[in-house]
Amino acid sequence: MTANNAGIGARGTIQTNPLDEWRAVFEVNVLGVVRVTRAALPHLRRSACPAIVNTCSIAATAGPPNRALYSASKGAVAALTLAMAADGTTDGIRVNCVNPGTVDTPWVQRLLVAADDPDVELARLNARQPTGRLVTADQVAAAIAHLPSPLSGGTTGTALAVDGGMAGIRPARRGDIPCNA
Numbered sequence: 001m002t003a004n005n006a007g008i009g010a011r012g013t014i015q016t017n018p019l020d021e022w023r024a025v026f027e028v029n030v031l032g033v034v035r036v037t038r039a040a041l042p043h044l045r046r047s048a049c050p051a052i053v054n055t056c057s058i059a060a061t062a063g064p065p066n067r068a069l070y071s072a073s074k075g076a077v078a079a080l081t082l083a084m085a086a087d088g089t090t091d092g093i094r095v096n097c098v099n100p101g102t103v104d105t106p107w108v109q110r111l112l113v114a115a116d117d118p119d120v121e122l123a124r125l126n127a128r129q130p131t132g133r134l135v136t137a138d139q140v141a142a143a144i145a146h147l148p149s150p151l152s153g154g155t156t157g158t159a160l161a162v163d164g165g166m167a168g169i170r171p172a173r174r175g176d177i178p179c180n181a
Contacts, residue, residue, distance in 0.1 A: 001047075001052070001148035003053045003055070003144055004036050004037065004055060006036075007028060007032075007073075008028045008029065009070050009107055010069040011066050012066060013066060017068065017069045021069065022069055025073050026076070029070075029077060030073055033077060034080075037052060041091075045093070049149075050088075050091070050094065051096070052094070052096075052148075053095075053096055053098060053144050054081050054084075054095070054096070055077075055097065055098055055140075055144070056074050056078050056098065056099045057070070057074040057099055058161060058163045058166055058167045059074050060074040060078040060099065060159075061167060062167060078159060081096065081097040081157070082157050085156045085157035088156065095156055096147045096152075096156060096158045096159070097158075097160070098140060098159075098162055099159050099161045099162065100135055100140045100162050101166040102125050102134050102135065102163075102164075103135045103136065103137055103140055104134040104136055104137065128166070129163075129165070130164055130166065131165055132164075134164070135163060139162055140162050143162045
């Protein structure tokens with residue numbers, strides 16, 4: 001099993017991120033997947049249950065504001081996962097990705113510390129999660145561990161959202177449903 005989990009974040013718009021930052025983020029987030037996978041392929045071809053799990057993000061499909069660079073790099077990882085899954089069928093190598101939502105990580109904690117009001121910012125992050133709380137790193141790790149297992153032997157080319165429902169559901173909130181509906 002190969003887990004491509006290295007990644008770096010970036011905040012900004014298409015105008016505000018310098019081209020050098022674009023190169024650096026793509027170097028780690030996309031070309032890192034390519035390098036590790038190339039090195040692992042000979043070993044995976046000899047494996048009894050060969051699988052690759054790429055860490056992507058819901059940013060690949062959700063279009064969060066002020067995340068153009070990060071979203072573009074993770075969109076590339078999502079597309080790469082599908083292409084790798086198609087190519088992997090020749091050697092019996094399954095390829096999937098995990099799409100975390102907002103995860104309580106050191107990077108998110110640094111963003112909170114830098115916020116004008118960390119408590120308000122944390123409340124805002126929690127409020128945008130349908131579950132009302134951030135995803136934990138252990139929850140993402142469990143998904144990464146599940147996908148290469150033999151129990152997931154019929155799964156390839158799939159993006160597993162571990163995002164507290166952000167990508168797929170829009171819960172009704174008080175006042176969203178009219179009284180006469």
